[in-house]
Amino acid sequence: MPASLLQEMSNLVKRTLVGIVFLAVMVFGIIWDRMIFGCLFLVILYFCLKEYYDISLGGRFRLGSRLGILAGASAFVAVACVRFWEMSHALLLIPLGLLLLIPVANVVFGDRDNYSDVETVYGGLLYIALPISLSPFIVMDGFVFDGWLLLSLFILVWVSDVGAYCIGTLLGQKPDSAKLAPEISPHKSWWGFWGGIALSLAAAFVLNRLGWFAFSVWHSLAVGLIVSIGGVCGDLFESLWKRHHHVKDSGNIIPGHGGMLDRFDSSLVAIPLACVYLAAFGLL
Secondary structure, three states: OOHHHHHHHHHHHHHHHHHHHHHHHHHHHHHOOHHHHHHHHHHHHHHHHHHHHHHHHOOOOHHHHHHHHHHHHHHHHHHHHHHHHOOOHHHHHHHHHHHHHHHHHHHHHOOOOOOHHHHHHHHHHHHHHHHHHOHHHHOEEOOEEOOHHHHHHHHHHHHHHHHHHHHHHHHOOOOOOOEEEOOOEEEEEHHHHHHHHHHHHHHHHHHHHHOOOOOOHHHHHHHHHHHHHHHHHHHHHHHHHHHHHOOOOOOOOEOOOEOHHHHHHHHHHHHHHHHHHHHHOOOO
16 A cells, blocks of 8 residues: 555544544533633634744734734633623732733834734734633633533534535545635535535425424524624635734644644634624523
């Protein structure tokens, strides 16, 4: 057997095993306990922000990137403490103070010729820290920890990704297949886009029948559609960012899968959009 084929098979096995472990950790962390959930998502937030700053800033404005990570982490912890354990809302002033220190740090210690570095720090907080910091609101049903809704939304993201990959690989790689966004991601096709939507809608229907979505089937299907389209947009947005900075992966923390941001790019857009929809109809 050729060495290249053996290497490819080895990579596939490693990728599959790591994917199974990743899936198990996510499911356990989301539904088991609020403390475990908090620790898991704090780690996710840290590595996503770190990868974003390391690549976007390229080593510049290190103090700003550290303040950004600290502000994002403290925002998540503050929201979790308020929502999980009904602590004082005054805790929310801590991340606000850190946010205000970022321009001060740029004036005193930063590179004044690279004002855009400050925008990058704030951009990472808006793109990554904000949606993750609001996640404690999704996993609480009154005063009871209940991660099933958030897990259901992640399932829709994962199913949509699988559907897009399988249908896109099967039908979207032909020479005459229309590409979704060739200037951003040349391998993504409209076949994959519609395949992801179809599987996401099917999964949303099943989740409704199982009782995991405690609202009507029409709202469930709407959520499935929003998650699938939002996930594609999130994936393409990260691809555009990586293309701008000439990198293939955001990192290598997850063997065979790239960086943490590579794994959550779709979720950072899809799940907040779904939650906005649910909140607008009083379902969250």
